[in-house]
Amino acid sequence: MTAVIEARGLRKEFTVRVKAGRLRREKRVVAAVDGVDLRVERGEMLGYIGPNGAGKSTTLKMLTGILTPSAGEARVCGLVPVPQRTRLARRIGVVFGQRSQLWWDLPLRDSFDLLRHIYRAPAADHATRLRRCRGLLDLDAFMDTPVRQLSLGQRMRGELTAALLHGPEVLFLDEPTIGLDVVSKQAVRSFLADLGAGGDVTLVLTTHDLADIERLCRRLVVIDHGRVVHDGSIEALHARYGSRRRVVVDLDEPVAEPPEGAAVEADGRRLVFTVEGPAAPVIARLAGLPTLRDLTIEEPDIEEVVTRLYLASGPQPHGEPGISPGAP
Numbered sequence: 001m002t003a004v005i006e007a008r009g010l011r012k013e014f015t016v017r018v019k020a021g022r023l024r025r026e027k028r029v030v031a032a033v034d035g036v037d038l039r040v041e042r043g044e045m046l047g048y049i050g051p052n053g054a055g056k057s058t059t060l061k062m063l064t065g066i067l068t069p070s071a072g073e074a075r076v077c078g079l080v081p082v083p084q085r086t087r088l089a090r091r092i093g094v095v096f097g098q099r100s101q102l103w104w105d106l107p108l109r110d111s112f113d114l115l116r117h118i119y120r121a122p123a124a125d126h127a128t129r130l131r132r133c134r135g136l137l138d139l140d141a142f143m144d145t146p147v148r149q150l151s152l153g154q155r156m157r158g159e160l161t162a163a164l165l166h167g168p169e170v171l172f173l174d175e176p177t178i179g180l181d182v183v184s185k186q187a188v189r190s191f192l193a194d195l196g197a198g199g200d201v202t203l204v205l206t207t208h209d210l211a212d213i214e215r216l217c218r219r220l221v222v223i224d225h226g227r228v229v230h231d232g233s234i235e236a237l238h239a240r241y242g243s244r245r246r247v248v249v250d251l252d253e254p255v256a257e258p259p260e261g262a263a264v265e266a267d268g269r270r271l272v273f274t275v276e277g278p279a280a281p282v283i284a285r286l287a288g289l290p291t292l293r294d295l296t297i298e299e300p301d302i303e304e305v306v307t308r309l310y311l312a313s314g315p316q317p318h319g320e321p322g323i324s325p326g327a328p
């Protein structure tokens with residue numbers, strides 16, 4: 001497979017002023033991204049997550065040519081993002097949940113038309129892509145509405161369309177479901193799942209909504225204090241942070257003594273066990289209970305695993321995370 005995104009030792013420093021005493025402020029250098037290595041193959045759907053301030057948006061900005069790295073190197077579609085930004089813009093699509101690439105006072109239809117001219121996209125390709133987005137994202141009811149009158153969910157569907165009309169190879173999405181209601185979230189997720197399933201577009205997604213990740217991404221890169229702390233499948237994450245399944249057993253009659261002796265909750269007729277690793281041996285033993293009515297296995301909760309990971313990665317040993325004294 002060919003890598004569409006390659007980053008080595010990617011670093012971004014910002015100089016900030018911090019309080020140093022009652023009146024004094026001194027300059028500090030903050031490493032927002034602190035040596036990120038990343039390789040993403042064509043057609044992958046990558047979740048890029050981390051706590052607030054971890055460096056996700058800064059990484060995406062460097063990969064899309066908005067910010068110049070302080071050190072390290074990156075190539076996206078074989079191009080160096082900042083110096084080759086114009087060429088790169090034709091090959092990638094970007095959706096930043098909080099910002100818009102649409103014209104506020106124009107109807108959605110006109111924004112799409114303008115984008116066709118800006119990208120000099122062939123009319124037929126543009127029309128085919130627009131037709132597909134209109135169908136999958138249900139745009140028809142508000143194609144003639146000025147963008148400023150759209151709801152957040154409608155606008156996000158417009159943003160996704162706008163990012164895709166020139167046929168990008170890589171789509172960068174920064175919080176694409178932020179603030180959306182349940183229905184719009186589902187619409188956006190299934191659209192992205194459909195897009196990813198085609199295998200032509202590579203998706204890189206940052207989100208705080210882990211349901212986005214579970215639905216869309218097989219690979220997860222977790223960043224904290226500017227550094228990658230996990231890169232692998234969601235299953236690998238569960239394995240590494242000791243995820244436990246819950247086995248819930250409902251009985252016809254209460255038992256005095258839980259059969260396994262290790263039930264975490266025993267509430268009359270309901271017993272709950274936590275199981276690390278394969279659940280089969282526990283289930284086999286419980287299945288023999290004469291009063292067994294029902295047995296369910298609850299899969300580990302990704303939120304819980306990720307919380308554990310964030311806590312484990314913790315602050316760095318010296319002072320504030322990622323901060324070093326700058327030049328005077």
Ligand SMILES: Nc1ncnc2c1ncn2[C@@H]1O[C@H](COP(=O)(O)OP(=O)(O)OP(=O)(O)O)[C@@H](O)[C@H]1O
Nearest residue numbers: 014015016032050051052053054055056057058059
């Ligand atoms: N222009 C800037 N000037 C100074 N510091 C900045 C700038 N942009 C980002 N930072 C700092 O860099 C760090 C990483 O920010 P970034 O926006 O990349 O985090 P994030 O992981 O996207 O966070 P969030 O989940 O809150 O959006 C933060 O400490 C932030 O305050």
